[in-house]
Each structure stands twice: as structure tokens, then as C-alpha cells.
Amino acid sequence: xxxxxxxxxxxxxxxxxxxxxxxxxxxxxxxxxxxxxxxxxxxxxxxxxxxxxxxxxxxxxxxxxxxxxxxxxxxxxxxxxxxxxxxxxxxxxxxxxxxxxxxxxxxxxxxxxxxxxxxxxxxxxxxxxxxxxxxxxxxxxxxxxxxxxxxxxxxxxxxxxxxxxxxxxxxxxxxxxxxxxxxxxxxxxxxxxxxxxxxxxxxxxxxxxxxxxxxxxxx
Ligand SMILES: C[S@@+](CC[C@H](N)C(=O)[O-])C[C@H]1O[C@@H](n2cnc3c(N)ncnc32)[C@H](O)[C@@H]1O
Numbered sequence: 051x052x053x054x055x056x057x058x059x060x061x062x063x064x065x066x067x068x069x070x071x072x073x074x075x076x077x078x079x080x081x082x083x084x085x086x087x088x089x090x091x092x093x094x095x096x097x098x099x100x101x102x103x104x105x106x107x108x109x110x111x112x113x114x115x116x117x118x119x120x121x122x123x124x125x126x127x128x129x130x131x132x133x134x135x136x137x138x139x140x141x142x143x144x145x146x147x148x149x150x151x152x153x154x155x156x157x158x159x160x161x162x163x164x165x166x167x168x169x170x171x172x173x174x175x176x177x178x179x180x181x182x183x184x185x186x187x188x189x190x191x192x193x194x195x196x197x198x199x200x201x202x203x204x205x206x207x208x209x210x211x212x213x214x215x216x217x218x219x220x221x222x223x224x225x226x227x228x229x230x231x232x233x234x235x236x237x238x239x240x241x242x243x244x245x246x247x248x249x250x251x252x253x254x255x256x257x258x259x260x261x262x263x264x265x266x267x268x269x
């Protein structure tokens with residue numbers, strides 16, 4: 051994304067589902083970027099940081115056709131009930147391209163040891179219960195092609211092993227175990243924790259969470 055925007059300094063951009071504006075902060079040195087979020091509190095937080103944001107729905111964008119050079123979203127598509135409509139709307143208000151910067155796919159995790167992998171089903175069920183589509187990553191290509199965009203699509207390795215994993219293992223365990231609470235039984239969770247600790251001590255813990263990205267160009 052940095053390469054894309056460096057080559058096009060000063061482009062106008064819309065961040066759809068901007069949240070508190072973390073990605074906007076990273077890209078605002080290169081882009082003239084506005085945020086949009088369905089949550090008023092997120093809009094307030096972005097404005098408090100001195101950036102522009104409006105309240106709105108990704109599936110019905112409150113802008114005219116071709117309003118921004120670039121329209122992007124990050125970790126947002128998976129939460130939208132009508133992803134196709136959102137991509138159609140993003141393409142409508144974009145002059146040059148639409149970018150889905152990062153969407154995970156929980157059906158493609160590689161975890162070791164197997165006791166930890168056994169939590170995946172619970173994680174998928176918990177995301178669904180919250181209203182998310184856990185398999186969004188793999189769909190980005192088709193969603194964009196269906197609205198006539200020319201797509202450049204790939205998965206980040208999301209490789210997370212060795213020193214980085216050791217450093218972040220406790221925080222990751224806490225968020226994983228919280229996410230699956232109520233979706234796996236206590237015994238499965240306890241076994242996973244014991245196997246996690248043993249694998250970590252033995253430098254054998256592996257967590258690979260692929261995250262997909264797609265750039266769709268208007269012809
Ligand atoms: C996981 S957060 C991602 C925030 C930010 N894009 C990031 O990467 O840090 C998802 C955001 O999408 C917003 N959102 C959910 N449904 C939306 C919709 N229909 N229209 C616009 N924003 C929406 C949420 O309010 C939330 O701020």
C-alpha cells in the first residue's frame with residue numbers, strides 16, 4: 051500500500067470502516083484521506099486526531115460517483131452483511147482503484163501442535179455468532195471481479211513464529227481463549243493451553259494466520 055500511494059502522492063482517498071483511524075494515520079503523510087464509519091464514536095475519535103471522518107454505511111456510501119482516487123478498507127469487509135454491495139459502492143465512488151488491504155481467512159490457519167488447531171472450529175463459530183464472515187479473505191478476488199475490476203490478489207504469509215511469537219504468545223493466548231469462550235468445552239481448552247505451553251517451551255509453537263489483500267483497478 052505504501053508503494054502504491056508513494057507513486058501517487060497527494061491522491062484523495064476514502065477509508066471505509068476506518069475505526070479509530072489507525073490506518074489513516076499511517077497513510078495520511080501520502081494521501082489526502084477521509085474516514086467513514088457506521089459507529090459515531092469511531093468518527094469522533096478520528097476527528098479528535100485532527101483528521102476528517104463522516105458517519106455512513108459501507109453498503110450505501112454517501113458520495114457521488116468517482117469522488118476519490120482510491121477507496122480502501124482494512125479488517126472491515128468481514129463484518130459487512132452485504133459484501134458484494136459494499137465492493138460495488140467502493141468501486142462506484144473510486145476513480146482509480148479499490149483496495150481491500152487486509153482481510154483474514156480463518157479457514158486457512160496453520161497451527162501446531164494439533165491441540166491448538168482444535169480451537170479453530172470454536173473460533174469460526176464465535177466469529178459467526180458476532181456477525182462476521184470468517185472466510186472473507188478468499189472471497190476478495192471474486193467480489194471485485196464481479197463488479198468489473200481488474201484484480202491483483204494475494205495472501206500475506208502471516209508467518210508468526212520464533213522470537214515474535216514468543217514475545218506475543220501470552221497476549222495471543224489471552225485473546226484466542228477469550229474468543230472461543232463458550233464455543234469449546236473446558237477440557238479442549240485446557241488441553242490446548244497445556245500443549246501451547248509445552249510447544250512454546252520447546253520452540254515448536256507455530257501460528258500462521260493468512261491475511262488476504264486485493265487491489266481492484268477500474269478499466
Ligand atoms: C475491525 S474494525 C477495523 C478498523 C480499521 N479499518 C482498522 O483496520 O484498524 C471494523 C470497523 O468497521 C466498522 N463497520 C462495521 N460495519 C460497518 C458498515 N456497515 N459501514 C461502515 N463501517 C462499518 C466498525 O464500526 C469498525 O470501526
